[in-house]
Amino acid sequence: MNSEKGDLLEKLEQKRKLYFQYFILFSLFITIIAIPIFIEFLKRDSFVLIFLSIVYIVILSTIYIYFQSSWTNKLREEFIRDLIKQNFPEVDYYPKDYISKKIYHESRLFERSPKPDRYEGENLIIGRIGKTKFSLSWINVEYKETDKDSDDRIKNEWHTIFKGILIFADFNKDFSSTTVVFPESFIKISPRKLERVKLEDPLFESIFDVYGDNQIESRYILTPNFMERIIKFRQNKGEKIRLSFINSSIYIAIPTNRKFFKASSFFTSLKDIGERNIVSQYIEDLKFMTSFIEELDLNRRIWTKD
Amino acid sequence: MDSAILFLLLFILILLVIIVLIYNSLISKKNQVKNAFSTIDVYLKQRYDLIPNIVEAVKEYMKHERHLLEKITQIRTTLTSGQVNEKERFKLEGEITNILGRIFAIAENYPVLKASENFLHLQKTLNDVEEKIAAARRFYNTSVTELNNAIEMFPSNIIAKLMKLKKTEWFEIPEPNRENVYLSELFKK
Numbered sequence: 204m205n206s207e208k209g210d211l212l213e214k215l216e217q218k219r220k221l222y223f224q225y226f227i228l229f230s231l232f233i234t235i236i237a238i239p240i241f242i243e244f245l246k247r248d249s250f251v252l253i254f255l256s257i258v259y260i261v262i263l264s265t266i267y268i269y270f271q272s273s274w275t276n277k278l279r280e281e282f283i284r285d286l287i288k289q290n291f292p293e294v295d296y297y298p299k300d301y302i303s304k305k306i307y308h309e310s311r312l313f314e315r316s317p318k319p320d321r322y323e324g325e326n327l328i329i330g331r332i333g334k335t336k337f338s339l340s341w342i343n344v345e346y347k348e349t350d351k352d353s354d355d356r357i358k359n360e361w362h363t364i365f366k367g368i369l370i371f372a373d374f375n376k377d378f379s380s381t382t383v384v385f386p387e388s389f390i391k392i393s394p395r396k397l398e399r400v401k402l403e404d405p406l407f408e409s410i411f412d413v414y415g416d417n418q419i420e421s422r423y424i425l426t427p428n429f430m431e432r433i434i435k436f437r438q439n440k441g442e443k444i445r446l447s448f449i450n451s452s453i454y455i456a457i458p459t460n461r462k463f464f465k466a467s468s469f470f471t472s473l474k475d476i477g478e479r480n481i482v483s484q485y486i487e488d489l490k491f492m493t494s495f496i497e498e499l500d501l502n503r504r505i506w507t508k509d
Numbered sequence: 510m511d512s513a514i515l516f517l518l519l520f521i522l523i524l525l526v527i528i529v530l531i532y533n534s535l536i537s538k539k540n541q542v543k544n545a546f547s548t549i550d551v552y553l554k555q556r557y558d559l560i561p562n563i564v565e566a567v568k569e570y571m572k573h574e575r576h577l578l579e580k581i582t583q584i585r586t587t588l589t590s591g592q593v594n595e596k597e598r599f600k601l602e603g604e605i606t607n608i609l610g611r612i613f614a615i616a617e618n619y620p621v622l623k624a625s626e627n628f629l630h631l632q633k634t635l636n637d638v639e640e641k642i643a644a645a646r647r648f649y650n651t652s653v654t655e656l657n658n659a660i661e662m663f664p665s666n667i668i669a670k671l672m673k674l675k676k677t678e679w680f681e682i683p684e685p686n687r688e689n690v691y692l693s694e695l696f697k698k
Contacts, residue, residue: 402647403650418648422645505633
């Protein structure tokens with residue numbers, strides 16, 4: 204790794220130490236206030252003492268979470284952004300932003316799922332790699348189920364619709380139709396205004412269900428070569444990937460529990476983790492998110508679209 | 510007695526519904542084959558339009574391969590005259606695909622030609638048309654398989670026989686030159 208990266212890590216290490224010191228200071232302050240109160244209740248009321256102990260732990264945890272999230276953000280803003288720029292000069296990174304709900308709906312990938320009640324995300328990456336323009340981010344989409352328990356109290360239960368990476372990119376061929384590729388399911392229900400597209404590749408057919416509004420354009424997109432690439436892409440990214448092709452764009456949803464660009468605890472020194480380990484972990488994350496361009500060969504522009 | 514008649518009527522009604530459904534499905538399959546073929550036709554005609562431009566662009570360079578250019582022009586003339594049957598047409602279209610593949614492979618040896626903007630544009634347009642022909646051909650073959658299966662399978666084969674439906678030929682590319690079908694593959698080199 205070059206010395207520039209080393210300098211940056213050195214600066215970040217200084218900041219980490221600062222976060223650590225602030226945290227210790229705050230914790231000490233809280234503890235100093237807490238001790239006389241604890242002593243006061245030690246002999247009087249054990250229930251209040253338990254309650255106060257819980258409050259004390261919650262306050263300390265909140266302070267920890269606050270500093271950890273500030274530290275994560277600092278690392279992402281300063282280190283990850285720089286790392287991404289260095290690898291892909293035409294790409295921008297916004298750690299707190301995420302791909303819009305509009306794109307999520309436009310993708311038609313989750314049309315059969317319930318309407319989302321919670322939509323959040325992070326790690327938005329926007330730009331161009333080679334000839335392919337794209338935007339992607341991690342998102343977490345959930346819906347709420349409201350029920351009443353035996354005491355007639357309203358209970359909310361949250362269910363995940365999708366958690367993972369959603370990609371929106373420019374496709375290398377021009378088309379004006381819609382084609383969606385879902386993981387194979389026993390019951391084949393066509394999405395709105397789409398019909399089933401039966402393809403000749405038996406392996407592809409056994410692992411995906413394809414629907415489209417133009418049988419020929421769906422095949423123009425899903426050539427034998429491209430179907431093979433999608434099969435390999437699925438091997439690398441997981442069985443539940445979904446793809447859609449709408450008006451010359453491609454949408455890809457990769458469900459994953461993986462946390463991207465995760466910062467280590469601000470208790471741990473960056474020097475102890477080692478520059479090489481830090482960089483390689485983030486490069487792996489970046490590769491996971493952007494490798495679709497290479498794996499699906501989207502920079503191959505041999506057709507009329509430039 | 511009454512219930513027996515009722516059952517018979519019900520049976521006839523169900524039978525009629527089944528016959529109508531099979532009949533309609535056969536008609537829709539037959540029309541799908543027709544539509545798929547007309548789409549291939551559109552793209553094949555787009556390719557006919559490209560051939561003179563390609564010949565014009567390469568003829569100065571490919572003096573030793575003049576026979577290829579003459580052959581493709583001749584096939585194009587035969588095809589546009591419309592005096593060939595379906596089977597012959599599929600064979601000739603396959604030949605066009607192969608000759609075009611060879612022309613573009615040979616063009617790799619002429620750097621000036623390869624770099625020319627006009628040639629590059631033609632190559633991209635042709636790749637597009639070829640991929641569309643391939644897509645339409647795949648859909649046509651899928652439609653033909655569905656129709657042929659219906660013609661052969663019981664009970665639709667009985668109705669198909671009454672409708673005088675006949676099995677349709679696949680649109681296949683001649684086996685020995687299959688590797689040349691996707692011109693785009695040339696770019697991989």
